[in-house]
Amino acid sequence: MSNDASAAPLGNLALGLTLLGYGVLGTGVLSGTSSGGAASLAHLVGGITLFIAGLWQFRGGDRFSGTAFTSLGAFWAVWSGAGAANKNTAGLFLLLWALLALTLTAASWGAGLWSRATYGLLTVSLVLSAIATFGSTDSLAKAGAWVAAVAGLAAWYSATLALTEGKWLGVSLPLNK
Template sequence: MENKLANPAPLGLLGFGMTTILLNIHNLGFFPVSAVIISMGIFYGGLAQIIAGILSYKNGKTFAGTAFTSYGFFWLTLVGIWLFPNTGFEMAGTTPAPFFGCYLALWGIFTAFMWWGTWGGSKVQQFVFLSLTILFFVLAIEKITGIESLAPIAGGIGVICGSSAFYLAVAELLEEQKNKRVLPY
């Protein structure tokens, strides 16, 4: 009897997409960072993506496994950067904005290479990674230069990026459920 694993990509894409949308609604200036974003960052953007990544590895999908686990840990580190300064540990002080920009730039470089890995595949997947690459670099430039007017631009890019991941997740879910392609991707 074959033990077939389900496709974990929709879970990972939804964890990434929904959390990215919420954070970028904040970047657009509508809401402050709050327990909503922090909780989504830990549990859905973080843990759900890590679980999807581990299951992707188990399915022999190295690219998906690397993407989901990496971005899951991105969300956990981001929440750590926000929360650790409030712990009282001397070394866990507030991160200077330019150093935070370096953190974001490293994620942008990683994402650019991941985008390269999508070439020849799904157009929506390519768009998710391209828009995420742009998002990381716009945020990095904003933090390094202090040009705060870039935050809402990043917010718009982030909402579009997260929405495209959400769309891809739904397209994959519906295709599996209906046994035919319902939405193009």
């Protein structure tokens, strides 16, 4: 195992778990759940942990991960308490954060396949969620939630690759790039 002080695996795990939780709860696959039920997970794991991981990355000189994790930590901290906002305010909030995710997608191009997948899918999820919020469209909101869940899987896999150095029980994990 590597002894570097990078918080990137922590940030990717926090992002992955938050997106998975938010996405799965938003799909309605689990009876009696909604994306609103993920507020405490989003605030604690997504907001606080991502923000701390981002500060750690900045301290280590990693501008990309530092920017991604602190800004997304701020997003989740605010979004978890934004339930009282009207639909136009919430839709605009999601659309503005989709612009941030688009910037992160462009910046992640040199960071590897899993970063591009995570931030690209996050962008799509936020755009779908914004449109669904403006139009009060449940089916589009569920589609955005599914995309968020897949983005969460990409972030989680990225963290798994980093923490295991691309191997599990001595066997190389697939798509180890």
